[in-house]
Amino acid sequence: MLEFPSWQADEGTFSLWWRELITEFERIHPEVRVDLYALPFDSYVDQLTIRFAANDRPEIVHLPARNAAEFAGRGWLAPLEDRLRSTDIPRTWTPLQEVMALDGEDYGVLLLGYGYTLYYNQRLLESVGAEVPATAEEMIAAAEAITGDGIYGFGATTAPNPDNYTELAAFVVGSGAALSTDDGAFTADSDAAVAGLDLYRRALAQAPQGIQSQQRNELFLTGKIAMLLDGPFFLNELDNATDAVRPGLKVARAPFPRVPGGVSNSIHMPAGIDPRKAEAAWNFIALAATPEWQRRYTELTTNPAPRADSVTARAVAETPQLELFQRLADEAVSVFPGHQAHRERFGRISDIVSAAATSLITTDESTASIAARLQDELKQAMES
């Protein structure tokens, strides 16, 4: 029996893919059973942390990719370098797979890397005579024109939340800057980063205040928010929009010179489990990574799978947006830290950036001053 907790176990299309994959795996390996069960995403990492700390490890480890380095850094994940070398994954996978590496060894397989997409309400844009924005300035101008009478030009997480990091970093990275470099230097107070922070601040000034991502989604789907930035997985949410709103909801390239990208989730093996179970867990991961199952992933979830050439003609016919998603994923520059020490302490970095985001959203303090404090706090966090 391979235990497999996941927040995707009851998540619409992802759940379908996992269950089909498990059925096939159990057909090929009749002596093994996979026990997939759901844990809520909000407490998922907490629950897994407790289990790993208590040496009670599931055989298949599914993680939000941003947390993978922290788990690997604690010795909780098995290195997969040797196993990966016997596959074509290193050659065929998205470049975002690099976030799985720690000390030169890969500790997991990325399941979804993506570029940020602009989701917009065409009717609301047309109501102020705005075109689909191609630049951040155009997006902010359209948002300012739309905001009023309970309608908001832009939507984002405006309450303190880990999502603050990705949303803020998307503006910074999209502008061509970065919060830190791959060699470990923080650059949050550089002119380019301050410009990106300022764009973030101006865009979020047109968003409902004090909301989490769930509320943001709800408001977008009911026609109260005109634009938002998110990954390809948000496309499935559009089916929940009201009948009057649904036809006007469209997707476009994020309005930045550079495509900010994120890593969603990844699959791993725990360190120190029974070798037979480890072998079975690896067989499961290897099956998930085959071209056939990567294509199926794309078809079922309408997200570009990490393996190159997984977007099939049939999938595009059913979901035309997939072509754009694939292009954006190929171009994407990760919003997450590249330096290993930063990735191992991402929780603290995310918390500090979230505090800066809150200051940008809720105070009148100058952007340059907030950026300077952010820079100092990030440095201190890595020195402590």
Next chain:
Amino acid sequence: MTTEPQRTPRRGAAEPTGQRPPTASERPPGLRREHRRRSAFAYLTLSPTLAIVGLLMAYPLYVAIDLSLRGGQIADLLNLERNPLTLDNYGDVLGDPGLAGDIVRSIVYTLGVVIPAFAIGLGLAVLLNKAFPGRRIIRPLVLLPWAVPGVVVSAAFAWMFDASYGVVNYLLRTVGAIDSNVAWLVDSNTAMFAVILPTVWKYYPFFVLVLLAQLQSVPNELYEAARVDGASPLRQFTHVTWPAIRTAASLAIVITGIGVFREFDFIFPLTGGGPNEATQTLAIRIYNEAFQFFEMGTAAALGIVTMAICGVLLKAAGRAVRREFG
């Protein structure tokens, strides 16, 4: 000539009879054996309870203390001996300039909840102690918030405080108290108030329950006698009601205060300790250290520090209560 100072017996203390019970060595051998047998039987019957308490309280406490004394990143709670024994975690915690802020916020939150919750509870208890039409219906309604889980209360208040669509802003705009919407939960100036309010709503029924039970035991004749003597309602309260409920009130305040000091359910769903640590109490800080930053040793040391603070508060409160009992 000196005289023995006369001590006034404390209220509630047994009158001295001039006799004291015999000590164990003064008892006849037969009685001693009987006493030992009874004690052994008593311990035997208590042992299952002691074992359960030991498992549920002593062992986790031992693990927490052990964890707090281990250095380095702790990745395996079942193999703590892998990490060296050290006081570094305590050094980090006590040397952290942010700790004072966490303690102050915990105290502000605790006082901000306990004082209004007690005042509301006392007022309602006095009111519900009087006979009036509909009292049977109102009593359970008043106690209803106590039955609602904290997380559910938080979710409801999160929507009420919503900056754009919340009913709080709507009502305040309607009566002209504010010109534009207030982002209650993300503004450093209002966030603490926004987490205190639902906690008060949840805790005041406990005071109603305890104080009302105590008020029910006050004989009506005392009030009648006070009225005959011409005492005003205020004097009736200060001279009849308050002395009767003072001890129960002290205990309820202590119990609630310690509960609120460690409260997590209300703050985390509403603000997560933000914005910018404006509502980060010790409980939230411990959670963040353990599960956001993976600093298990630091989190455990903070937990022990919090326990010590609660112990000091309990000791002080216990002294106050003992003074009440006499």
